[in-house]
Amino acid sequence: MWQWFYKLGSPKYFYDMTSGLLPWLYTITFFLLIVGVVWGLMFAPPDYQMGDNYRIIYIHVPAASLALGAYAMMAAMAAMHLIWKIKMADIVAKVIAPVGGMFCAVALFTGSFWGKPTWGTYWIWDARITSTLILLFIYMGVAALRNAYDSTSAGAKAAAVLTLVGVVNLPIIRYSVDWWNTLHQSASNLSLRAVGANPPEIWIPAFFMGFALLGLFLIAIILRARNEILVREKRTLWVQDLLQNEIEQSREPSHHA
């Protein structure tokens, strides 16, 4: 187990391993996505209160949980990078920030498009929405800090420190926003997450969609990480060999005929 973990820390091993893994991931994600979308949009019954509006949860809820989960993953990578100086951990931490931020944005957009027909307004300072918005700010801060540094290694460490500060702060933010929300209660009792109390026909497709989005998330992370590996390791022999092979393959027409 540890040895495998240790090997995963090598960019070359990560690259080789994900080359084999990606086709499987594509297939599984595609399957889950089709099942989830078709079931969720065509077969799941309408909600007695929200009608068809609720169907946006099939994207909203997984996106919101993944946005939070991605931060936990980024923080774990940041800690591994700071403590053990694992290069691969920093590469993953770097590529998570924009993807996690993207999932926050998706959750916010889907939330507000659901809010319009339900609450009559695109934006409400609901506790969960506000927390997600702040999480998006923190993702943007981490990415901005990294980009502000000219030196890759200094930027990586600075971003890692900020990520870890965020980990301590996020639960406190969550708690304070919840408390604040009880004071300024403006949202109706109708919450998008309350859909879980619905019959299985509604939440089983959500289950499929959750895993499908997790698959999409992993694909995005892996593809971006592979790019980053090629950029950072461009002077090493294995990357040069790899690129050489790619060029030769693309020159041979028989492969495509």
Next chain:
Amino acid sequence: MFSATNLFCERDERVLFTQLNFTISAGEVIQVQGANGSGKTSLLRILAGLNADFTGDISWQGQAVNRRRETFNAGLFYLGHSPAINKTLTPLQNLRWYCACHGFSDDTAIVLALADLGLAGYEHIPCHQMSAGQQRRVSLARLQLSVAPLWILDEPFTALDKQGVADLEQCIDTKVRQGGAVILTTHHALQLQCPVRVINLDELQGVGA
């Protein structure tokens, strides 16, 4: 006393030095040489513990410095490019803070050190009213106050006049005779009485892997 094993450092995808090994004992002087951009300052900052972008081991009295940072700091005097002198404060205030950081308080010694460097009467004048050379001397006054056995000096002769250079060379000689060790970089031709070992970084530049 102080040794570096297998140091490797690259900056902006360029290898500055690789497999750099040396040991310095009491009573020795090492001069680090190299062209501009060869990594002299990086090496000194790595040795002082200000730069962490390297691989290899640095040990102080047989123990890895990163495990015993505070013990090592107590034995180290580092003089960098920047003077570490706040210009709005007076020399006395600047040096008092420096001394307190190193765990002692000795105003008489500060006044004496300043007088030694020709700054008698300037104790209470804000540093921004002094010339660059005088500010440099305030910074160098710390050398006389320091009891640390290891000195790491990055271009210590910058902005000094002839007399200043001679005084500083004498100061280094005295330190070495008393059992100190000095690692320094300079473009100036050293005229020390003690023998000087040279590490030339231009010869250590590795080829990109």
Next chain:
Amino acid sequence: MSRSRFSLGVTACLLAGLQRELLLAVRSPGNTINPLMFFVIAISLFPLGGGADTVFLSSIAPGVIWVTALLAVMLSMESLFRSDFEDGSLEQLLLSPQPLYFQILAKVFGHWLVTGLPLVLLSPLLGLLLALPAQAYLPLMLGLLLGTPTLNLIGAIGMALTVGLSRSGLLLAVLVLPLSIPVLVFGAGVVNAALNGLPMAGLLAVLGAMLALALSLAPLAIGAALRISVN
């Protein structure tokens, strides 16, 4: 070399660091005065922009005073590490044999004494400008007294992370403002509770807990960030 040296403990070293911070404030008074002036000017803009109706003003006063205080603290952070970074004193701080954790605490505390504490003392005056009812003054000051040190510590993390960058002002805001939200929420919450006659001891306790957490963890992050910045 037989000089008479008075060796000092950690406490004396911290006092020296604190003294230096206060001396610097005396020598460059702008670093202390400018954030205060910002605090007053920014607050006087709200009645001009939003209307001088006293009911309206007193309803927005807690939030406005707290948000402005947060911004003033952030603007004051620039003077905490900037000059030390530029003249190399920061390197000497990191190379000092005394524990970095306490040296950073002393430095941030000194900075708070000359920038945060004046904000606390000035806040009743601004409450007056915003027609804050009498019962809210003490809670406002108590909240700021517990909250501004936390804001200083969070700001110091951001400043330590960005001090090595050439244009860092806006980046500092982007990093620090989201992290300061809990202090803002509970700080303004204390004043609002006082206005509505609700108990506020619990809220002050939360602010105190945040301060305790910041005191124990922030210096570690600041130290790590400073090491990255001098690299």
